[in-house]
Amino acid sequence: MSFDEETRDSATAREAQVGLPARRAAVELLSAVIDKKQPLDDILSRSLATGWMFDLPQRDRALARAIVATSLRRRGEIDRILDTFLERGMPDKAGKLYPILLSGAAQLIFLKTPPHAAIDLAVRLAQWDPRARRYDKLVNAVLRRVAKEGEAIAASLDAPRVNTPDWLWDRWVARYGEDRAHLIAAANLIEPPLDLTVKGDPDHWADQMSGRVLPNGSVRLLPKGRIEALPGFEQGEWWVQDAAASLPAHLMGDVAGKRVADLCAAPGGKTAQLALAGASVVSVDISKTRLKTLGANLARLGLDATAVAADAATWAPEERFDAVLLDAPCSSTGTIRRHPDIPYLKSPKDIEALTALQARLLDNACLLLKPGGTLVYSTCSLELEEGEAQIAALLARNSGVQVDPILLGDVYGQEDWLQAPGFLRTFPYQLDLGTPEWSGMDGFFAARLKRNK
CATH class of the missing domain: 3.40.50.150 (Vaccinia Virus protein VP39)
Known part of the structure; x- marks a missing residue:
């Protein structure tokens, strides 16, 4: 390995290590929402008081929030993209594999995180989780494909529709018509002032x-x-x-x-x-x-x-x-x-x-x-x-x-x-x-x- 390559790899490792706690907090928050059906505001408050967010500096807290919010707002698109690359679907009993992939893809496609950092951090998170550990190579392979092809796939989707679960979309179309339902769903994708x-x-x-x-x-x-x-x-x-x-x-x-x-x-x-x-x-x-x-x-x-x-x-x-x-x-x-x-x-x-x-x-x-x-x-x-x-x-x-x-x-x-x-x-x-x-x-x-x- 050349000096330049070694220096670059050391810098990447340091960057990943610095960003790991924020990503770990984001995965924990997403898991609480998706797997345990806990309101995000409630778990954020608890996490800030005594949990994963407690020791994070303000910048990392903001990053964790951004990852979680983006992952949830764009979950429909991200699921479509991940399904494209998971030939056998999402494995069962895989611990926090899904929130790791969800948050990793959100960073790559929508938050424009450099691929080397987002992918390496996601692999580290998988290795840290006892049940997701055996899927670390899968995380690496899937997110590399997301980094290369995910943005193009997202651009081909009707984002307001695919990011709105069917139960809500059907209600809004029945009540307000498809055009107004689409306007509502599109507004929901934008971070509010x-x-x-x-x-x-x-x-x-x-x-x-x-x-x-x-x-x-x-x-x-x-x-x-x-x-x-x-x-x-x-x-x-x-x-x-x-x-x-x-x-x-x-x-x-x-x-x-x-x-x-x-x-x-x-x-x-x-x-x-x-x-x-x-x-x-x-x-x-x-x-x-x-x-x-x-x-x-x-x-x-x-x-x-x-x-x-x-x-x-x-x-x-x-x-x-x-x-x-x-x-x-x-x-x-x-x-x-x-x-x-x-x-x-x-x-x-x-x-x-x-x-x-x-x-x-x-x-x-x-x-x-x-x-x-x-x-x-x-x-x-x-x-x-x-x-x-x-x-x-x-x-x-x-x-x-x-x-x-x-x-x-x-x-x-x-x-x-x-x-x-x-x-x-x-x-x-x-x-x-x-x-x-x-x-x-x-x-x-x-x-x-x-x-x-």
């Missing part, structure tokens, strides 16, 4: 952080670095909240001086909006742990609310409320661009169970209202059962409430956010700001109701 709800002067904060002010007053940034390092975080001048997620609280109108219940309130973005608007807020959540997070968020923001740990479906306080906000637990299919694990965690059976819970929550929310009081119901779901059908069923069984139509002025003049008979419905492909990385919003449904006097 970061939206901030600011306590005041959005133009100032947009200027401070090189952002843009949205029609609703949110400040939009392209994500980079740690959120905690952004100007105004420590001073409590803003909180992270997608533009669509800020709309339900806004639909309640002027809440200054009113007594308002925020049901299923944690982590507290909507509670913060209501408190900032001058409401006396009671924040209800079944999880004491999530309520602690809500309390910490409000403390940073310098805002107050009364926290109650209770089941919002049965909670029965002595005094009724002027207004109730119910942002109900749902399938979250409107937030896939932010949570690319959702298509692989949820199923039609989950939607069926969630709609039953939503109905119970709605029934109790109506009981909490004073005569003439306002109820806003919302979900971050694109599914009919969790939105329009849920409200239709409520109106059929409860003659004491009626729809209070949402008007154009309630949605900042954005006519495409309105849906007959006066509902809010946003889609991930909306809020076009000129380029894909700046555009988009979460898919949300909201209805405003009044209790009869």
Whole structure:
């Protein structure tokens, strides 16, 4: 071996060794999502506190997150590519072989990692795993072919379609038509920007952080670095909240001086909006742990609310409320661009169970209202059962409430956010700001109701 070859190989080995912990963390996270059906946000939190991400520097943490998110967003394409090169299919009882190949291919095709580093690291990960160890040569051979041919295969695929599991695609086509389903799926492939709800002067904060002010007053940034390092975080001048997620609280109108219940309130973005608007807020959540997070968020923001740990479906306080906000637990299919694990965690059976819970929550929310009081119901779901059908069923069984139509002025003049008979419905492909990385919003449904006097 020549001196130059030896030097190059030593440098490659050092580079691989430096990058190994981040890739190992990514494989562990992917395995938890795919094999154990654990939500990515939950396992990320645990991993950062005590797990694989705990000792990683910030740069490696960001890399691990990018690998995981890309692997999940592009899983359909990557599966097609891997199937092309796995003549006998994916071996059974192979430990973490699949997440190793999935993450390796994601790096090669979509993150543009140099092949020598991505392939060597993947082989090392296979050798580290007791069950995948005997497939290290397979990992090397398959990823070498991915490096040479994978990009061309990916270019030949309809990416939005193949990256959307059949169960979701079929639902969206049936509900919205194939063209709109394709727009939704395409938006889900793009890393979303970061939206901030600011306590005041959005133009100032947009200027401070090189952002843009949205029609609703949110400040939009392209994500980079740690959120905690952004100007105004420590001073409590803003909180992270997608533009669509800020709309339900806004639909309640002027809440200054009113007594308002925020049901299923944690982590507290909507509670913060209501408190900032001058409401006396009671924040209800079944999880004491999530309520602690809500309390910490409000403390940073310098805002107050009364926290109650209770089941919002049965909670029965002595005094009724002027207004109730119910942002109900749902399938979250409107937030896939932010949570690319959702298509692989949820199923039609989950939607069926969630709609039953939503109905119970709605029934109790109506009981909490004073005569003439306002109820806003919302979900971050694109599914009919969790939105329009849920409200239709409520109106059929409860003659004491009626729809209070949402008007154009309630949605900042954005006519495409309105849906007959006066509902809010946003889609991930909306809020076009000129380029894909700046555009988009979460898919949300909201209805405003009044209790009869």
